[in-house]
Amino acid sequence: xxxxxxIRFSGAGGQGLILAGVIxxxxxxxxxxxxxxxxxxxxxxxxxxxxxxxxIISDTTIDYPKVTKCDALLALTQEACDKYSxxxxxxxxxxxxxDLVLREPPGNFNVVKFNITNTAKNEVGRxxxxxxxxxxxxxxxxxxxxxxxxxxxxxxRVPEAxxxxxxxxxxxxxxxxxxxxx
Amino acid sequence: xxxxxxxxxxxxxxAHGALxxxxxxxxxxxxxPSTEVAEVMSxxxxxxxxxxxxxxxxxxxxxxxxxxxxxxxxxxxxxSGPGLSLKQENIGYACITEVPCVIVNVxxxxxxxxxxxGPSQSDVMCAKWGTHGDHPAICLVPASVQELFEExxxxxxxxxxxxTPVMIMPDEIVAHMRERIVFPEPGEIPxxxxxAPSVTPDxxxxxxxxxxxxxxxxxxxxxxxxxxxxLNKMQDGFPTTKAEIVQAEEERQVRKVEANKAEIMKWEEYxxxxxxxxxxxxxxxxRSARFAVDQARKQGIKAGLFRLIxxxxxxxxxxxxxxxxxxxxxxPEMNLGMCAGVIKGCIExxxxxxxxxxxxxxxxxxxxxLDKMKEVK
Numbered sequence: 001x002x003x004x005x006x007i008r009f010s011g012a013g014g015q016g017l018i019l020a021g022v023i024x025x026x027x028x029x030x031x032x033x034x035x036x037x038x039x040x041x042x043x044x045x046x047x048x049x050x051x052x053x054x055x056i057i058s059d060t061t062i063d064y065p066k067v068t069k070c071d072a073l074l075a076l077t078q079e080a081c082d083k084y085s086x087x088x089x090x091x092x093x094x095x096x097x098x099d100l101v102l103r104e105p106p107g108n109f110n111v112v113k114f115n116i117t118n119t120a121k122n123e124v125g126r127x128x129x130x131x132x133x134x135x136x137x138x139x140x141x142x143x144x145x146x147x148x149x150x151x152x153x154x155x156x157r158v159p160e161a162x163x164x165x166x167x168x169x170x171x172x173x174x175x176x177x178x179x180x181x182x
Numbered sequence: 183x184x185x186x187x188x189x190x191x192x193x194x195x196x197a198h199g200a201l202x203x204x205x206x207x208x209x210x211x212x213x214x215p216s217t218e219v220a221e222v223m224s225x226x227x228x229x230x231x232x233x234x235x236x237x238x239x240x241x242x243x244x245x246x247x248x249x250x251x252x253x254x255x256x257x258x259x260x261x262s263g264p265g266l267s268l269k270q271e272n273i274g275y276a277c278i279t280e281v282p283c284v285i286v287n288v289x290x291x292x293x294x295x296x297x298x299x300g301p302s303q304s305d306v307m308c309a310k311w312g313t314h315g316d317h318p319a320i321c322l323v324p325a326s327v328q329e330l331f332e333e334x335x336x337x338x339x340x341x342x343x344x345x346t347p348v349m350i351m352p353d354e355i356v357a358h359m360r361e362r363i364v365f366p367e368p369g370e371i372p373x374x375x376x377x378a379p380s381v382t383p384d385x386x387x388x389x390x391x392x393x394x395x396x397x398x399x400x401x402x403x404x405x406x407x408x409x410x411x412x413l414n415k416m417q418d419g420f421p422t423t424k425a426e427i428v429q430a431e432e433e434r435q436v437r438k439v440e441a442n443k444a445e446i447m448k449w450e451e452y453x454x455x456x457x458x459x460x461x462x463x464x465x466x467x468x469r470s471a472r473f474a475v476d477q478a479r480k481q482g483i484k485a486g487l488f489r490l491i492x493x494x495x496x497x498x499x500x501x502x503x504x505x506x507x508x509x510x511x512x513x514p515e516m517n518l519g520m521c522a523g524v525i526k527g528c529i530e531x532x533x534x535x536x537x538x539x540x541x542x543x544x545x546x547x548x549x550x551x552l553d554k555m556k557e558v559k
Contacts, residue, residue: 029189029362036361037360038359040358063470063476066355
């Protein structure tokens with residue numbers, strides 16, 4: 001890769017988006033051996049309210065730790081999509097939950113959508129892994145870290161009893177995004 | 183053997199830096215955005231035989247820190263804005279009683295409750311003048327997770343060496359962001375312990391200046407007894423109002439830091455030598471500035487970065503030198519001009535200081551700094 005790649009995970013507080021960003025950055029920084037910085041921004045609410053987690057990945061030193069021109073955006077809620085899509089660059093990846101984000105932002109983006117939250121709930125079996133389904137999809141769509149390294153990072157961050165659940169969530173997300181993309 | 187690496191948050195790195203320095207005591211009261219420091223210390227201190235206490239408030243936490251340090255333990259607390267305000271009375275007490283301790287203050291919006299989850303850099307004056315009276319001040323302002331670890335170790339070293347409170351003030355962005363950190367091996371970064379008395383308990387005086395400006399500090403419980411008070415004191419620790427003693431003691435306390443400034447101050451210069459415009463920045467803002475300097479150089483603008491790593495003592499002499507050959511300074515900061523004011527105070531009007539001041543809870547981005555550079559003719 002050449003230069004910075006800027007990713008933003010957004011949705012509502014409590015959806016685990018900060019963790020999704022942390023895992024993506026850890027996959028790059030620890031397992032892939034390139035540079036990564038993760039930062040976040042959230043309101044005073046513990047749950048609800050728009051929340052974002054930003055990851056900068058680069059093959060060289062990262063100075064500014066925040067997004068300047070977003071390469072890839074995940075939006076799990078309409079509020080987050082409205083609030084955080086303003087600096088998505090032309091042709092950038094926009095992954096949205098097709099059940100929850102009904103109004104797409106104006107602009108020329110590479111829009112990919114599927115029912116992320118319902119996939120977690122119905123196909124994986126637990127809504128709580130929505131963030132990992134989304135992460136799998138973002139790994140597929142951005143291509144900045146390998147699937148193997150991302151999966152290692154996921155498994156290093158979850159309790160042993162939930163390894164299989166998260167592995168399944170990650171893989172379903174990855175496959176669905178691959179299918180939706182083509 | 184390969185060194186241990188981790189992908190870690192700034193606050194976690196500060197806690198691990200404290201443990202590396204030999205910290206054995208933490209007292210505090212959780213507050214966003216500093217809570218992870220307390221969280222890690224509560225989990226890790228018991229494993230190394232240390233003590234963690236969640237106090238009733240920040241005033242009590244600061245008092246507990248002083249008490250623990252007087253028993254010989256390296257002591258840490260962490261807080262943010264409103265908590266720092268509460269700690270100030272006892273920070274002054276630690277200054278006059280000359281008790282080493284380290285305060286991590288993560289800067290969030292203020293004054294008062296302000297913006298608890300928003301970043302800020304508006305506590306830097308509070309690090310020097312938050313507590314009343316003349317007193318020494320050391321304040322470190324790291325810009326990365328790795329540096330937050332290393333500067334926390336140095337904070338303990340400076341506190342122990344100079345018998346004084348040391349503040350370490352990451353802004354919320356540095357404290358909450360995650361980066362890769364390489365842990366130093368034991369011994370790789372020097373760890374300083376306070377000087378113990380060389381005299382027997384009956385001869386010991388806690389402020390005996392025949393040993394120099396930083397008298398040895400005995401640990402309570404080790405057989406040494408002495409008096410500790412917030413009043414101006416004599417060499418034996420008992421109060422005095424004798425004019426010549428009070429004057430000499432006040433001057434000595436400030437001199438501990440002033441006379442050793444060269445060793446304490448730390449900064450980094452990036453492309454400053456031939457620069458027309460020098461950005462003076464610290465913390466996360468310095469990362470935006472470095473990005474902007476690189477962009478500016480590509481566009482033919484001779485820009486440089488002077489990155490403060492210590493805010494206090496402030497590198498006045500070096501900035502005065504630089505001011506003689508630049509067209510302008512730029513001071514981007516997440517406050518309304520605190521650093522700009524300090525720069526102006528030391529450059530004798532040699533160059534204008536252009537400010538970029540943000541207090542809206544958003545970081546200063548590289549484009550803002552680049553635009554300001556273009557205003558310099």
